[in-house]
Amino acid sequence: MxxxxxxxxxxxxxxxxxxxxxxxxxxxxxxxxxxxxxxxxxxxxxxxxxxxxxxxxxxxxxTSPLSIINRFRYKIALPAPALYGQFKDLNAAALIPAALRMMGFDHVSEVAHGADIVSRAVMERLEKPDCPTPLISSSCPAVVRLIQTRFPELIGNIVDVKSPMEVTAIQARRAFCEAQGVPEDEVGCFFITPCAAKMTAIRNPLGHETSAVNGAISFLEVYGVLSDLLRKNTAKPDFAHFPATSFGVNWARIGGEAISVGVNEALAVDGIDNVIRVLEEIENGRLPEVKYFEGLACLGGCVGGPLTFENMFIARNRIRLLAQMLPKTRPERKIPDEELEALRDQLYLDRPLKPLETVRLDEDFKTAMDKLSRIEKLRKELPGLDCGSCGSPTCQALAEDIVQGYATELNCIHLLKERLRIMASQMVEMSEATRE
Amino acid sequence: MSGAICESYAVEAGAFGTAGEASGKIKGVLRKLGVPSALIRRVAVASYEVELNLVIHSLGGTIDLSVEPGSVVLDVADRGPGIPDLALAMQEGWSTASDEVRMLGFGAGMGLPNMKRNADEFAIQSEMGVGTRIHMRFRSPEGTGT
CATH class of the missing domain: 3.30.70.20 (Alpha-Beta Plaits)
Incomplete structure (x- = not known):
């Protein structure tokens, strides 16, 4: 591999x-x-x-530099809804498509619209009698990978619908090729991304063979040019033709997705540590009442992505205000049956999400048991300060690293100090014993 | 081969702040040993329930974990007060938990039945004034480890 x-x-x-x-x-x-x-x-x-x-x-x-778009004859921009929260003027949302076209894109498709499609597809899944509880969102790639590595037993709960980014790319490319009569491989789709995980998900798709997206350009990469173009803009914002609904745009902030899929018994959790804690609860069978789980790795949701410019709280509030300005058409009314059917063949994950074992000590059970007892013994010798000076995050991790052969006991500066103290006193003893 | 005790976890009565720590650690150990995740899930649910039972109902106790190829065993012992009517306690929905505890979302009377449902072997003994012992064994259909 x-x-x-x-x-x-x-x-x-x-x-x-x-x-x-x-x-x-x-x-x-x-x-x-x-x-x-x-x-x-x-x-x-x-x-x-x-x-x-x-x-x-x-x-x-x-992530991809903006120049990557020149590898394709036709270029489609797929702005993440979180992008709208990056600019002070809320009208920016309606002006961004024109600005992106000035930057060299031939077409702009709002991922917020893809989010409405995904909401509908998820709603169908929630209605199925064999729907797992809770159904877990597949939209944050960092959370999906977290589940693969740390909560493999919950993999089956992840909804098998592709992410809004993928769905938007599939729909946009098809529509563009049909309208322009050009072959699909001449069209490049580029996600404007608030995070690194989306770039990874394009290169290593989660649950499908290849990504419909050809690159991810970060908010930070386009922020300067985009804000300059928006400042110079003189056109009136045209919200009448803005394709996204209030619901689709709200996917940019935590809780937006849960509201979009329309189940009351939904739980939205942001911040990777919080997501881990709640997944533990789910794994322990503590939350049987939750039907839908939206977990986003970044605090605030995608507006808090590591590649964003604006402060998360400010950006999140702007998304809220923008959502108030937009039509409150629910996804099931916004997306007609025909639109969903046209995408049906490409909407779902078709590769199983596999568990990724990363903490197993050894392939052989007896060896693993033996290693575990050695780790336990070592951990008791370590000071338990979790200072990180040894280069491992905790004393427990150092004990594991030592047993796995990646470190030695003397990586611990506290043990080293103790060893030096003993050696020093032995030398004093020796020198006294040998004094003439 | 009889399973060597890997770990023993003490659980204090009324310690809601740390409730879940022992079962969390058990889960971590099983992952490190490469126990199949479906089996870990069952142990996780049962160990969490039993840990909460120790916190809510007992005067404190211990959970001993032993692992051997193909199965995981939890042996739980508390220091009292004991369960007056075991048959009643095993019924779904029966609970002596206080309103305070119920406010926290516990005490639905599903603890013991839930443990029994998740374990392949389940034995419980209780003596008033002495304590309660629970033995649970979880088997893996495909065998743990290799």
Missing amino acids: SKYFHSVTLDVSKCVGCTSCLKRCPTEAIRIRKGRARIIDERCIDCGECIRVCPYHAKGAV
Whole structure:
């Protein structure tokens, strides 16, 4: 299997080996070795927490440069609804399509509209008698990967509908090719993304073979040009032709998706640590009343993505205000049956989401048992300060790393200090014993 | 092979703040050992229920976890007060939990039945003034480990 692509990357020249990212990573995917951070590929879920916390900006996200669009003859922009929260003027939402066309795109399709389609498809799933409880949203790729690595037993609860990004790309490309009479491979679809995880999901699609999206361009990449174009704009915003509803736009903030799918017994949770805690509860069978679970890795939802410009609280509030201005047509009324049927063949995940075992100590059960008891013994010798100076996030993690052969006991500066103290007193003893 | 006790977890009475920690740790250990996730899920549900029972009803106790290829065993013992009528306690919906506890979303009377449902072997003994012991074994159809 080819190496798993990660959008989240480390610039070694900027990393000083501090423990900021080490301590913050929700999946313990980072180690500091030889004075530099190292990301363990199998564990990273591309949530982007490390990008946020790195004081030296050594953590970054590989996304596509704007110039990537020139690889295709025809270019379609797919702005994430969170983009509308980045600009002070709420009218920006209606002006962004024209501005994106000035930047070189031939067509703009709102992912908020794709969100309305997905809402309808999810509603159908919720009505099926064999629908798992709770049904879990598939829209945040970091959460989907979190479930694969840490909550494999909940994989079957993930709704098998593709994300709004994918659905929008499929629909936009088809419509463009039909209207213009051009072949599909000449059309590039580019997601304007608030996060790194979406880029990863394009390169390593979750639950389907290939992505309909050809690249992800970050908010930060387009922010300067876009805000400049919006400032110079003289045209009147045309909300009458804005294709997205209040519901679709609200997917940009936490809770918007839950309201869109229209079940009262829905639970929306934002922030990766909070999502982990609630998934634990679900796994323990503690939330039987919840029918739909919307979990978003970033606080505030997509408006809080690591590649956004605006403060999350401000952006989230703007999305709320914008949603008030837009038509409150529910997705089931907005999306006609024919539109849903036309997409039916491409709407669903067709590859099983596989569990990704990352914490198993050994393939062999007896060896794993043996390792576990050695880890337990070691952990008792370690100081339990979880200081991170050894390069592992916690004393428990260091004990595991030692047993797995990735570290030694003397990585722990406290044990080292103790060892030095003993050696020093032995030397004093020796020198006294040998004094003439 | 008899399963060596991997871990023993103490659970304090009334410690709602830390309730769920023991079952969380049990889940972590089972993942590290590569126990199949379907089996982990059943153990997780039962261990959480039993941990909450210790917090709510008992004077405190311990959960011992042992793992061997193909099965997971939980042996739970508390220091009292004991269950006066076991047959009644095993009925769904029967609970002696206080209103305060019910306000927290517990005490629906599903704890013991839920444990029994998730375990392949379930044995309970209780003596008033002494304590309650519960033995649960969870088997994996495909065998744990390799």
